[in-house]
Structures are given as C-alpha cells and as structure tokens.
Amino acid sequence: MRINNDQIREYNQRGQAEHSRMLGFLAETLEKRGIDVNETINRLHELQVAIPSWALGSGGTRFGRFPVGGEPGTLEAKLEDVGLLHKITQATSSVSLHIPWDIPEDASARKKQAEELGIRFEAVNSNTFQDQPGQPYTYKFGSLSANDSMSRNLAVEHNLEVIKYGEMLGSKSITVWLADGSSYPGQNNFRRAFRNTEDSLHKIYEGLPTDWKMLIEYKPYEPHFYSTVIQDWGTSLMLAESCGKQAYTLVDLGHHLPNTNIEQIVSTLIMRGRLGGFHFNDSKYGDDDLTCGSIKPFQLFLICNEIIDGMNQNTAGNPPIEWMIDASHNLKDPLVDLMQSLEAIRLAYAQALIVDREALNEAQSANDVSRAQEIIQDAYRTDMRPLLAEVRKQHGGALNPLGFYRDQSVREQLIAERGKNVVASGL
Amino acid sequence: MRINNDQIREYNQRGQAEHSRMLGFLAETLEKRGIDVNETINRLHELQVAIPSWALGSGGTRFGRFPVGGEPGTLEAKLEDVGLLHKITQATSSVSLHIPWDIPEDASARKKQAEELGIRFEAVNSNTFQDQPGQPYTYKFGSLSANDSMSRNLAVEHNLEVIKYGEMLGSKSITVWLADGSSYPGQNNFRRAFRNTEDSLHKIYEGLPTDWKMLIEYKPYEPHFYSTVIQDWGTSLMLAESCGKQAYTLVDLGHHLPNTNIEQIVSTLIMRGRLGGFHFNDSKYGDDDLTCGSIKPFQLFLICNEIIDGMNQNTAGNPPIEWMIDASHNLKDPLVDLMQSLEAIRLAYAQALIVDREALNEAQSANDVSRAQEIIQDAYRTDMRPLLAEVRKQHGGALNPLGFYRDQSVREQLIAERGKNVVASGL
Amino acid sequence: MRINNDQIREYNQRGQAEHSRMLGFLAETLEKRGIDVNETINRLHELQVAIPSWALGSGGTRFGRFPVGGEPGTLEAKLEDVGLLHKITQATSSVSLHIPWDIPEDASARKKQAEELGIRFEAVNSNTFQDQPGQPYTYKFGSLSANDSMSRNLAVEHNLEVIKYGEMLGSKSITVWLADGSSYPGQNNFRRAFRNTEDSLHKIYEGLPTDWKMLIEYKPYEPHFYSTVIQDWGTSLMLAESCGKQAYTLVDLGHHLPNTNIEQIVSTLIMRGRLGGFHFNDSKYGDDDLTCGSIKPFQLFLICNEIIDGMNQNTAGNPPIEWMIDASHNLKDPLVDLMQSLEAIRLAYAQALIVDREALNEAQSANDVSRAQEIIQDAYRTDMRPLLAEVRKQHGGALNPLGFYRDQSVREQLIAERGKNVVASGL
C-alpha cells in the first residue's frame, strides 16, 4: 500500500494549531539558551536511521512466535514497508538486508523500487548462524572460526556473495555478526578460533570494494553460552585493525555484559577512528532486542552525546556512522514498534544536540562535578518532541506518526492486502 | 547559618518572568490533557523526603575520603543544614538520625531547634556494622544474627536504645539495616542465622511503641561478599510478617542484584501492605549511593508510578510510605548533591502523577502494548520542572535551589563558620 | 534399542581392575575420616534424577537448531531413551512429560512400557507459552495471568487436563512454569497480573488430587524482557502459600539474576517447608540450559550441601525433593549430555554427603571462618568418582557410562533405527 501526500497533509492540518503552540514555546526556550533552532532542525533531519529487513515481521523467541498479520513475505513487500515508514516519519531513508533471506531475484527492479520510495540500501548482512537446506558443510561448530576448513571456506564464500548482492543494490558496507563461539569449557581453543576468524576476515576483506566498509559486530554470549569468538569491542577492534583501514567496529546496544558503560566504548572507538555503526535497540537483561529507548532512555541520550561530541572533534577521521535499528518485535505491530524506535533515537539525539558543550567543558575543567551533571540533565530533561514533529512536517511526514498510522488503519489494510498468515523471514 | 525570606524573595524576583512563561505553557498543556494543575501542585508539596544525618558530610569509599569543608560536626549543626535545605527547597521537612553517631546530648534542645527549622525527626537508624570503642562483644561475626548470644543481646539492646532516643525526639519508626552475613561458603549456617535474626527482631519488636513502625532493610551483598542474612525482599517480608503488623520492608534502590525489576518489587510489597519506606539513591553497579536520578531516571519514574498506582488502590491498607534519601557524596558538596536528589525525586514523581491512568488501564485491558508504552513515555517525556519551581515558590522556597545556593555562597559561608576540616560522621 | 545385562557386564569386566584400585583407595580414605562407605553408596543410589522428555532431542536457540539424528519422535521412543539411560547409569528412574507435546495416546501401554524399563512418571509439565494450532484464544499476552478471561480459562483448563494425563500415568505432581510477563513498562499492571495468576492457580489447585503436589517455578526474564509475573522465589512462595499445603516452589538453577546466591534460597525454602523440586542445569549468563556442573560445579555442590543439611534438620516437614534435569542440548548428543549431567549431580551430592557436619558446626559456633571454609573445601576437593562407579555397578549399570555408550555405538544404532531427520519436540 501507499500513503499519499494529501492524507498526511490533511492529518497534519488537524494538529497544526497545537503543534504551533508547542513549537513556539520550545523555539523561544531554545533561543534563550543561544541555540540555533533551524540548524538543530537540519541536523535532526540528517539523522536517518536504517531499517533492517528482518524487523518488518513478528519476531520470536525460542519459546514461540505470535504473528501479527500482514507481514511482508517478499523483498518487494519489505521495501514497500520501509517506504511507508519513511513516508510517515521522514526518518529512515534506507534499508539493511539480510542474506540469504533477502536475496534479490531482480536486483534492478528492487533498486528502482527503492528509488521511487526515496530509500537506498544500507549495509548488507551475512548470516552464518543457521544452516540452509542442502548446505554441504555445517556451521554447527562455527563458520568463520570453524576448525573445519570446509565450513570456514563456505562462510567466507557466503560473505563474498553477500557483497556481490550488495553491489547490485548500491550498498556500501557489509556487517559481519559472527555467532561463533562455544558452550562448554574445552570446546574451543580460543586462540585458534580467533586466528581462524582473523584469517577468514582477511579473505573477505580482500574481496571488499574499495569504497566499502566492513563492520564487525561483537557480542558476549548467545547463541553460545560459554564464549563467543568476538566477545567484546576490544576483540572486534583488534580484528578491524588487523584487516585494514576499511574495517570498523559495530556496536549493538544489546551485546554487552550487565552494567557496561557503553557510551565510553563509543567514545573510545571514535577516538580511535574505528566506530563504523550501530545496531540500536534496548534491553534490560541481555540481547532483548526491545524498542529503542523503552528501558534505558538516559543511556541512549548519553550515547548520542558521545557521538556528537566525538564527531565534533574527530581527530582520528572516523567516517560518518551508520545508524541502524536492530530490534525484534514479539508483541507489537512491527511498523508501530519501528516508529517508536525512530522517535526515541531522534529524541535522544535532539536532547544531546542541545547540551551546552562550552559550559560543560568549563565545568569539567574546573572539576565542578555538580555543574557538569546539571548541564547534562538540563538537556535531557528538555521536552524536544515539538522539534521532532516540526522536522517531519517540514519534509512531508506526519506530525504524529503513530497517530497517523492508526488513523489510516495501515495494519488493517496490510492484512487485507497480504493476508493474516504471511511470515516474514527474521528472528 | 540561616537563610531569610528576603534573600529568597529577592532571588526569585530575578527569575520570575521566565518562570511565569514556562509555567504558563506547562499549565496550559496539562490542562488540555485534563490534569488539575493545582491538585498536582498540592500532591507535589506533600512529597517531603527525609535527609539522613550521615549524608551531610563527605562520604568515603574503602579507598579514601576527600572532605569538602564546612561539614557539620555536631547534631546541632546537622539539623541546621537540614533546616537550610528545607528553607531553600521546601521539600525535606524531616531528618533521619543514625545512632550512635547522632546521640542527642540534649534531646529537648534538639527537638526545639528542629521545630524552629520546620523539620521533624523521621526514622531512627541503628548501627551494628561497626564496633564502638570499648564495646564488650564484637559484631565482627554478626550482630542480630550472631552465633554468640552475647553479641546478639548487645545488638538487641542497642536497637532498643535507639528507639529510646527516637522517642525523645518524636520519631515514629526505626530502620534496621543488618550488615550481617558471611564471606565464605561454610562460614554461616543460613537457617541458624535467619532464626537468630528472627528471634532478635522479635525482641526489638516487643520494645516497639504501639504507634511506631519497624522498617527492615534488605541487601544482597557488602560488607559481606558471599551471603547476607536478609538478602532480598522475600526474606525481609518473611521477617516483617513474622514480627507483626507494625513491621515493614524498606527498599533501598542500591540494594539489588544487576537488572532487578525494582518497581515490580515495590508493587508487590504495596499489594501485600508491607512497603514501609525507601532509601533513595542511584547506582550503576552496586550500592554506589549516587545522587537520585543521576544514572537511571526512568527507573525512578517507574518506581514512583508504582507507588502512586499502588497507593491509589490500596486494598491491603499499606501505611503512608516513608521517603528518605540515602546517598554518599564523595565528590560533590553534600548539600548540592542533596538538592539534586530532591529535585530528581520530585521530578520523577511529578511525571508519574500525570500518567493517564484511565487510558493506561484501557490499553492494558485491550492488550495494546504500544499504546500502553506511549502513555508511560508521554508522561515521562514531559518537562515538569516549571511545576516543581512553582511548588517551591508557593511555599517560600527558591525557584532554582542550586542557583540560589551558589548565588548566596552558602558553602563558603559554612566553611568560614565551621572551618575546613570538621569531619561529619558518616560513610 | 535395548541394552542387555551381558553387554554391560562384559564392559565392566574390562575396567574392573582399575576400578578396584581406585575404589579401594577412596574407601580407605573415607573410612579414615569416619565415613560409612556403604551408607554413602546407598544414599547415592537413592538419588534418582528425572529426565524431561523435551531434553531427549536437540535443542535450539532463536538463531537456529542443528539436529543430531536418531532423535525420538514419539512418546514411546522417548521412554525407550530414558530406559536406555537408566539401564546404563542406574541414576534416572523417572521421566517428566510435557503436555501437549507428550500426550499419551495409549496411556496404559506407555505405563506398561515404563514399568518394563524400570522407570516411572515424575511431574507432568503444562505448556502455555505457545499457541497450539487452532487454539481459540491466544497466550500471546499471557495465560494464567492474562487480562482476557477467555485466555485465562483456557490456560486453567489446560493445566487441569495435564493433571488428568498425569493421573493416567501415575504422576504425582504438576510443574507450572508460567512464561507470562511483559516486555515494556506499562504493558502489564503488576498487581492485576499477580491476582489473575493467583486466582488461576487456585482453580488448578482445586483440581489437584489429594496426593499430588503443585510445583510453581519462577524466572526473572525470558521470553518476556521487562517483567515476569513470577519473577523470583519470594513471589513463587507467596503463591504457593496462598494455594495451600500441596503447593511448593520449584527452583530452576538458570532462573536467577547475575550473582544470586541460589544455595541460600534453597536453604530458606526448606526452612519454610516449601521446596518442592529442582530443574538442574548450568549457566554462565542467563537461562543457558547447559549441562549440569559444566560451568559452576562448586555452586552445584553448595546447593547439594544445603539440601542435605536442610533435610537432615527438617523441622518444617519439607517433603522429599523432586530432582529433575532441565537442559537443552544444542551441540551435543542429548543422551551423552544427560549422562554428563547425571554424573555431575551425583558427584556434587557425593561430595556434599562427606562434609564433616559436626566439625563444621563447631567451626561455625566458634566463628572460625577459615576452618569452616576448609571443611567445605576438603569435601569438595575429594575425588568421589570411584564411589559413583561402584553405585552403578552394584545396581547393574556401567562403570563408565560415556565409555560404554561410545563403545556400543548407541547413537549410531539409534540413527540406523530412526533415521537422521526425526525431530523430537522440545526447545
């Protein structure tokens, strides 16, 4: 289905008066603090977050899956959904595909479709955590790290193939999440697993187009429960630096041990020039894949704060960061959930944009701990939502995306079109 | 030192125009949502949070202590500091004493002083985690739980004495935090330690005046590092119910294992009618005793939300909850830190007050997960600070407590009065 | 397939000499410490651990599943596998079924089969974490706790049906693991969810035969990632006590927050007379469902130690504890894995049996912390494996179960019989 501009315009009309009141107050408030409102609007508009193709259908846990209906069963339908999200939110101009789930049968048609929808193809993702039917060698005991060279080669080939698909579509990066690890002490020789992985990544890196990036994810556990080969940012960074200048670390917010200070990791990686991108989500316990900002909104803000501050003083030449959502929606309409995530990320980013960095720097230099804390909290406690609505409106999106989505009965229409039982590939 | 009304009035004058603008906007916004602003103001004013006497000086860690100067060296000076805080914030009309650190030499003088300052005496706290000089039996291996009956009796006597002091001052509750536990498997027989504790608490309970409450704290570890006798809310509740109707559980936000859902515990205890009070602070790792709301402000809001919702439907007859800060200030001026905590608690409470409970109930009943989440987030994302300022102003406090405190150079005056090196007792 | 006595006898013959040497040394060592070796052997034999029917096939994670081949596709085949395990290990004389996965089509045939195999039916398990095809009301938003009374009733009916099946087979208990919870703040009203659950459990309890037990499991998270209705032992205990004398708490070792002192919980529940049973497994991060004793063998020993000590002084009349494994085997042959778990549990139990309790009590009473620690460590460091072999041998099992299993190529035979691709139901 498609949303047209009139629908949005008509919807916005209804909320315009209240929006003007809210925005007027906020703009005045920000200006009094010396903040350039228009520049802030522009910077917010630049923040476009990619949608992963696997997040468009209902996710599951190992205990089951409860589909929502109207899910996109083909790549074409998935692009349609991203286009729809972008139309409404104006905040997600790209999609990130997962191979082999999303192999494009007709790449040029998909590319054309995307262009029409105003979206492009962000990082492609390889998948070696499952065996595909008929696969000659198993990934059960590892892929890029496997002791068995046949499994290893297969995994390398798969990644090279993923790059091929990405090239057809105009992607400029590949994300490698390596599920490899061990569940029992003794199962793996840590050093051998690392070296096999390093060797495999080198082979993939050799096949990387010169204008591409390789993003290396890390994760402490799951699906293996004793060790993982790339357990933390330190390991990922070692591998990235070993591969070469086009290799970077990717941070998934859910891939950390309890209580990790993630924002400091973000800061360190930018300082090193090696922060390639993010998988945004939220979590209370582990890799819970919840809606961004639903559990730890202050942490999300602090991460945005480090990104802004780090990129402001980008002495190590960190490239622009790839922003992507990676959540799994067990209970909610995936499109609603993604709109909530997009809003939460932009809200956190907006709050971080208005941190008074000069005053903060002074407070830090003077060791005025309370003052530094106040400056951070002052920005975080400011209600920036009217500005987010304004950004959307200025670019043709809905003042209130969730309100609009419900108003137009989008899910109901999707179910009518696609049926109740289509299953999107994904977790 | 004393602050007089004119100082505050003059200070508020300077900020009045901007305050009016902010408040006007917020009041209109809230009214559009159907919220009674005056009632909200009244409910916020009712939220008075007690200051613990040990938080008025610089805290330390096992690695050292860095004093701030001008700390209150006597009980009289401590009351003065609380009076000062209350004068400025109008949010802390009581103080909570720690015995033996705060034994009142002249109880009636202190009571009179407190009355003049507009404060009263909240829960008294016993202390059996240290030996006092000349103490006949040690608490090294436990106090209320000790295998040695002499240590046990001494600890019981101490608690009864604490009640005595509390009675002199007008307190109506005693908080028992039991540091007892073990650091090595085998050191303690868990069941014997529990039964000794139960027995000791019964003896203290027998000495409890009929209009008093006994608040039983729990904590999973520290200063013992293998087990603690009252390790969690379940254990505390068992002990409270074993003692009788005047015994309750006290929740310290820092006393939980990683990732604990504290707000659910709060809800359960109210449902059971046994939530006696709180020790508010914040933490990232363990019992870090940081400023309230400085690390997990959303959690603080969710806790307030459960308190409000639970007390609205108080079928089990939970008594009014005792609100207290329990933080330790290693790096900041303690008074500044306490003002930051008071602000953070009231802010979270104010946000929780405006949750649209009717709509939330509907969304829950309809299993509309996204909608329920939105309702919660909408309240949390609202900037309620202008209302907090208004509450203070209406009762004679400062529009901006931290601004006022700095403007008047309060710490500098305290150092001038008391010197640089007075050491307040405390952690 | 069946193993006959001659196969085992022949196998044991080969290892007899070395076994005698090992056993002789151990027996002498134990006797010098005043331990009655024969009594220890008898107590070890009494320790029979139930096998859950869902652990006989390859488990999976949300990221995939790698089957091992020869898995039992029917209840009959599952019983066969448990019989085989029992034949070899003499340590698992019962099986625990999961309904609806294991609905017995011919209950009396299954009962007869079990008798022939020397096994009986332990607790039956209900399952309301997935919807079954054609199910009229969904469990997506809860089952026993659901806001929707139709879902709730369905879940109650299901549990009553599970009891029916259990009665046909001779089970005497039902285990309720409730996956219900919420993934977002606001989704659930905690108190309503608790009360719905309490009410539902009462209805099931009313249908409980008078010689049955109801075992109530708790778990802090997964498959829900913000809250679970029965989040911890305290909540489970409240529900059990609310139901009545036949209701108990069940402890799954993987269902705790990081760093929880599980052995203390075990001790508390026995003291309260409410420890119904265990789901044994091991974990490093969360509910990892790893082989027992593979990650934290010392914790397993400490738990056994509390069980033995608590049941020795069983003042609250705790009934005999139901021992069950609950592991999920992603990488290993499930039967091999279960044999490793059985060995690890018995080893920990054997070490706990030889703790010198008299000396420990003395050391505790004298606050001799080092001595108490030494006593515990001395037992733990003793290599009790020869005694475990002897117990098996005396009852017709294999001296070395894993050696025997490989020697006889059991898995190869099962694959030959059942094929490579049968899929056992399970996680």
Added chain:
Amino acid sequence: MRINNDQIREYNQRGQAEHSRMLGFLAETLEKRGIDVNETINRLHELQVAIPSWALGSGGTRFGRFPVGGEPGTLEAKLEDVGLLHKITQATSSVSLHIPWDIPEDASARKKQAEELGIRFEAVNSNTFQDQPGQPYTYKFGSLSANDSMSRNLAVEHNLEVIKYGEMLGSKSITVWLADGSSYPGQNNFRRAFRNTEDSLHKIYEGLPTDWKMLIEYKPYEPHFYSTVIQDWGTSLMLAESCGKQAYTLVDLGHHLPNTNIEQIVSTLIMRGRLGGFHFNDSKYGDDDLTCGSIKPFQLFLICNEIIDGMNQNTAGNPPIEWMIDASHNLKDPLVDLMQSLEAIRLAYAQALIVDREALNEAQSANDVSRAQEIIQDAYRTDMRPLLAEVRKQHGGALNPLGFYRDQSVREQLIAERGKNVVASGL
C-alpha cells in the same frame, strides 16, 4: 618470629605415613595416564606467587574494620611475615610493596633481610587513590588522568619515585592501578581523560629502567561509580601498546563485570604477547577480594589452563607472567587466608597441568564437544592435593601448612610479640 627446620620436620613426621599412602595412589594414577610426576612436581615448585604487603593486615570495608592482632606495623615486620609464609609453604618467594605505605627507610637492610628469608621484591605498586597529608595537589578528581596538570604531574612524579624505591630493592616491574574515573555522566570527558592518562603513562614509561616492565591494571568501577578511565582489558592494551614493548596488561580477577569470561581475556592477551601479570583473588559480586578459589574454583582452573596452554605455544613472546595475590581479609587471620590462597592457586595450576592436551586438541579438531568437556573435567576432578604436599615437603615446607600454623600457635606468638592493636597499612 622465625620457624626453624626442625619444627617443620617434626610436624611432617607425624603426617608422613598418610601422606605416603595418598601420594603413592596419586602418582600411580597419574603415571597410568602418561603423566611425568617428577616434572609435574618441578613445575609446581616453579609456581611462586608474590604476597602484597597490604594483605598482611586485616582489611576493611567502607563500613568498618575488625583487626586481628599481631599485625605487622613496619616494613621489616611485613617481610618477616612473608618469610614465615614462604618457610611454611615454599610457594611465595617474593613480596610486592605499596608506596607510599611501604617506603623503605633503610633499603639495603630490607634487601638483606629479604635475602636471608629467601624472598625477593616483585612489582612495586604506586598509589594515587588517596591524598597523603600535606599533599600540594589533590587526586580527588583524578591523578594520571586529571584535568589539572599539577595533579597529573604530581602523580607522574610519584610513579617515578616508586620506580626509584623499587630499584633500590631489586624490583623489576611497577604496577599501575589507576583509580581515576567519574561518578556522574558529564563529569569527565572520556577522550580527554584517556589522553591525559596516555600522556602521563608515557612520561612514567620514559623513566622505566630498560629491564623493567610496566603493568597496567584495569577495573570497571570502584571507587568511581559511573566510569573508570581504564575500564577493561581493551583499554589497558591500547595504553600498553601505546607506551612500548615493556608495557603490559595486568589482570585482577575481581575487576570485571558480571559473567565476564576472564579466561578468554587471558588467552587473548597471551596471544598478543601482552599479559604481564595477575592479581589473584576471588569474588561473587564485584571486587570482593576474597580468598583465591573460595567462590569460583573452576574458573581459577580454567584460567590456569589458558596460561599453560598459551605459554606452551608462546608465538608472540609473552614474557613470564607475574603471579600475585591481591586479597583483603576482613574476617580471617591474614596469614591463614594467604596460605589458603596459595594452596588454591597451586591446586588449580596442578589440575591444569594434567589436562591431556593432545586428546583435547583431537577432540576440538573433531568437534567432539562432549569429549573435550570430559577431558577438562577429568583433570579438574582429580584430587591433586597430595602432590602439592609433596612439592612443599621436598623443599622444606610443611605437608599441611594450615595444620602446622595452628599447631605452632603462630598468630598467638605474633600477638605476644607485636601486641593486639598494631595496624598494618592496607585496605
């Protein structure tokens, strides 16, 4: 006090018969597995673990301290205590000093004393987490990382001075544990703090004698509770590599987030050639500083396993690792506690020495997960204590150190000599 050889000889005589029986059995068992018992004995003897000077007195927590009596009040007395420990255990031929607590007033006398006691001086430790009386600039807001260059310079000077003292005594390494960090978001600029630290470390490194090592410790939190400058091994490694070839990472077992796989970190650092040393202790929650092996003995074994395996195939030229205990004894006689730690480390190391590496390698290559697990567990479950006793005996130590210590009433003699109330410096 001094122990003489006759006392030990006489004591060993009493236990010799039983020791022979135990050793005879174990030796036969090991030989059957193809293990060279004498070589194992030699390798165990080579494992000498340094004692930190601050662990010889009673430790404290922020809640208090309970002294044991007879503590060493001077450096001379501390060396005496280490000599005593070495005499009895033959497992600790060195001591690690903390400056400024242990500034040697007469270095040559101390060096001579140490020689007579058969001990040498291991790493010296700097201390910038406390201010010393009269210190011109504070470390309250950081030392090597401080924004204030005066504090930073002071801290650099202090470290250089520590090296000076170490040179006088024959030390060959300095351990830098940096307590610097922040307790509130905003307090620190992460990148500035890192760069200040890097710069300061470079200055210290320039003053490092060419035959010395610099060991850089990491820690995620405490005494700061939001961030630490060197939060994890990745950060420490970056700093070490930035300094130069003589800089290494030091691993303290208690300095990790919950559930960290420490053994994998150990393996990675050896692979990189940058594992300088250890601070051994044990913990359940945080930096609990408990006796080695008292909580997680299996983890200790797995760490030893990685050390042995990594150093066997030391392709990156990792230097010999410095083994040190870093525990804090709140409840136990420090000397008893240290003997328990020494025993636990050697026991874990002995078990790791007998892992069948060839078979393990085969099992890993064949992806035989169960078999690999069995090989690891088989080594761990073997009771190696008789071999530890034999190692001691062969070198003049006591068969049973704790037994001997109690038998000779060592603590009582120390109290008689030194009094009840001497306080050793330390935590």
